Amino acid sequence: MLQFQHVTKRYPGGKTAVKDLNLTVDKGEFVCFIGPSGCGKTTTMKMVNRLIDITEGTILVDGKDITKQDPVALRRSIGYVIQQIGLMPHMTIKENIVLVGTLLKWSQQKKDERAKELIRLVNLPEEYLEKYPHELSGGQQQRIGVLRALAANPPLILMDEPFGALDPITRDSLQEEFKKLQKELNKTIIFVTHDMDEALKLADKIVIMRDGEIVQADTPEEILRNPADEFVEKFLGKDRLIQARPDVTTVKQIMSSSPVTVETGESLKQAISMMRKSRVDSLLVVDEEKRLKGVIDVEMIDRNWKKSTYVSEVMETEIFSVPQDSLLRDTLHKILRRSLKYVPVVDDQHRLVGIVTRASLADIVYDTIWGDGLEIEEPIAAAAE
Amino acid sequence: MMEFFSKHGQELLIKTWEHLTISGIAILLGVLVAVPLGILFTRIPKLADRLISLVGILQTIPSLAILAFFIPLMGVGKFPAIIALFVYSLLPILRNTYTGVKNVDQNVLEAGKGMGMNQWESIVKIELPLALPVIMAGIRLSTVYLIGWASLAAFIGGGGLGDFIFDGMNLYQPELIVAGTVPATILALLANGLLSVIEKKLTPKGWKETYQTL
Numbered sequence: 001m002l003q004f005q006h007v008t009k010r011y012p013g014g015k016t017a018v019k020d021l022n023l024t025v026d027k028g029e030f031v032c033f034i035g036p037s038g039c040g041k042t043t044t045m046k047m048v049n050r051l052i053d054i055t056e057g058t059i060l061v062d063g064k065d066i067t068k069q070d071p072v073a074l075r076r077s078i079g080y081v082i083q084q085i086g087l088m089p090h091m092t093i094k095e096n097i098v099l100v101g102t103l104l105k106w107s108q109q110k111k112d113e114r115a116k117e118l119i120r121l122v123n124l125p126e127e128y129l130e131k132y133p134h135e136l137s138g139g140q141q142q143r144i145g146v147l148r149a150l151a152a153n154p155p156l157i158l159m160d161e162p163f164g165a166l167d168p169i170t171r172d173s174l175q176e177e178f179k180k181l182q183k184e185l186n187k188t189i190i191f192v193t194h195d196m197d198e199a200l201k202l203a204d205k206i207v208i209m210r211d212g213e214i215v216q217a218d219t220p221e222e223i224l225r226n227p228a229d230e231f232v233e234k235f236l237g238k239d240r241l242i243q244a245r246p247d248v249t250t251v252k253q254i255m256s257s258s259p260v261t262v263e264t265g266e267s268l269k270q271a272i273s274m275m276r277k278s279r280v281d282s283l284l285v286v287d288e289e290k291r292l293k294g295v296i297d298v299e300m301i302d303r304n305w306k307k308s309t310y311v312s313e314v315m316e317t318e319i320f321s322v323p324q325d326s327l328l329r330d331t332l333h334k335i336l337r338r339s340l341k342y343v344p345v346v347d348d349q350h351r352l353v354g355i356v357t358r359a360s361l362a363d364i365v366y367d368t369i370w371g372d373g374l375e376i377e378e379p380i381a382a383a384a385e
Numbered sequence: 386m387m388e389f390f391s392k393h394g395q396e397l398l399i400k401t402w403e404h405l406t407i408s409g410i411a412i413l414l415g416v417l418v419a420v421p422l423g424i425l426f427t428r429i430p431k432l433a434d435r436l437i438s439l440v441g442i443l444q445t446i447p448s449l450a451i452l453a454f455f456i457p458l459m460g461v462g463k464f465p466a467i468i469a470l471f472v473y474s475l476l477p478i479l480r481n482t483y484t485g486v487k488n489v490d491q492n493v494l495e496a497g498k499g500m501g502m503n504q505w506e507s508i509v510k511i512e513l514p515l516a517l518p519v520i521m522a523g524i525r526l527s528t529v530y531l532i533g534w535a536s537l538a539a540f541i542g543g544g545g546l547g548d549f550i551f552d553g554m555n556l557y558q559p560e561l562i563v564a565g566t567v568p569a570t571i572l573a574l575l576a577n578g579l580l581s582v583i584e585k586k587l588t589p590k591g592w593k594e595t596y597q598t599l
Binding site: 049051072073074075076077080082084085086087088089090091092099100103132133134145148158 | 490492493494495496497498499500501502503506510511514515589590591592594595
């Protein structure tokens with residue numbers, strides 16, 4: 001979709017803004033460029049629609065060299081959203097949304113239809129089409145800014161810190177809305193930001209830049225797990241690295257691998273003695289191949305021990321479990337939301353491999369707040385000296 | 386009073402019309418030249434300030450002198466009078482056009498460029514509409530001045546209400562001076578009012594509201 005090949009930008013003063021940059025962006029990918037100010041992220045983005053000219057190298061959009069295209073036509077085929085929104089104050093919202101359509105000489109009917117279609121995407125009423133930008137709040141204005149970029153249905157959209165000027169709550173809801181929209185419409189997005197949280201939240205791929213060069217380009221998970229160097233680590237921040245652990249940790253990494261189990265064929269007597277021995281009030285029920293079948297607790301046995309003999313007759317089969325490679329982040333929410341005491345962990349054959357209990361979660365939260373066990377030992381050791 | 390009108394009434398109407406055409410044509414020429422020039426200047430910001438001071442120098446030449454200079458160059462009559470007035474109209478329009486267009490929100494311009502507007506579209510669809518209130522202020526200022534200065538056209542045989550004033554001065558007839566001055570003042574006020582109506586009509590609706598709150 002988009003390729004940077006040895007792209008370099010040198011300004012007349014001799015300052016090099018971007019140095020020999022190579023990157024490939026796939027169709028439908030959401031790529032965030034991030035870095036401290038002056039790292040060349042905005043320059044890189046603006047070279048794509050030729051608002052800034054390339055000094056050396058090539059940028060290909062859909063396999064075509066952008067310098068061989070008419071810049072005006074190129075820009076009309078690429079969506080563009082800026083931080084300062086830049087809606088035309090003298091045009092109605094409708095005229096603003098379909099501005100590119102006007103430039104492309106669409107019929108009035110086509111423009112009207114497209115404007116109505118688009119404004120529905122962001123859940124704003126159609127009456128807004130007749131309003132002027134100054135009558136809208138900042139968040140609403142930037143929604144229109146995004147719609148304006150979508151108007152001619154460009155496959156590629158460039159966004160220059162589009163949510164940077166909004167208040168945190170509005171920013172948050174717009175990010176969510178936009179990410180959803182992007183998935184629905186399958187657009188390729190180049191998104192410049194200096195906000196790491198934003199990048200982690202939105203991006204499929206994060207490109208971290210420093211002094212005009214790419215330091216690391218990878219998925220958010222991979223960057224959090226394996227920061228390329230100290231600069232990236234610093235940029236992510238220690239807090240985020242620790243806090244992000246639930247985001248990248250899989251259930252398998254924290255589960256306890258020896259849950260107390262009982263086989264389907266065993267009797268209730270055996271089950272109750274097993275509970276007593278292990279000091280637990282419930283058991284996971286598995287078959288001979290260790291496949292998870294259900295759960296049985298002391299209450300069920302108490303209610304049924306006169307009528308039934310075997311575990312399989314009494315056990316509760318409606319049981320919630322998670323695959324071992326699912327992210328802890330998601331599991332955590334499920335456990336808390338459903339107020340479960342524990343969740344069995346299964347492999348792809350639905351065999352029981354472990355269990356995540358509320359105690360394991362307490363450990364994670366503890367680590368998040370206090371840092372790694374290792375880290376608090378150091379100051380203690382230092383104090384002892 | 387009645388006597389004066391019966392004696393000079395028709396002449397007064399003719400002179401007022403002359404006055405109006407002389408200043409009208411001059412201001413029209415001024416707009417046609419100064420507005421595009423002002424936009425052009427915004428494209429060469431490094432030279433613009435110097436060029437505008439150059440035009441400013443023309444403004445400092447005493448008006449009587451400039452009319453006198455035009456006699457050897459273009460003779461006497463309406464034409465040199467119009468050209469002289471045109472020169473005077475340039476600066477306020479040029480300066481306001483330049484300032485107005487230059488002060489259009491850069492973000493709006495960048496958005497327009499990023500959307501794929503070419504220079505012409507950017508000027509017609511963004512810069513002129515947004516700079517319009519400022520440009521119109523320049524045009525109004527020029528017009529009011531020009532209607533006043535047009536009285537001097539009589540000095541080089543250009544006609545207009547100045548004829549009354551000069552006659553009044555030469556013949557020691559104050560009523561003639563008044564007859565030349567009052568219509569000129571009324572013309573200036575009317576022209577200013579008319580232009581402000583045009584300005585309101587031309588300024589895009591959304592921009593009018595935004596502009597007022599700025």
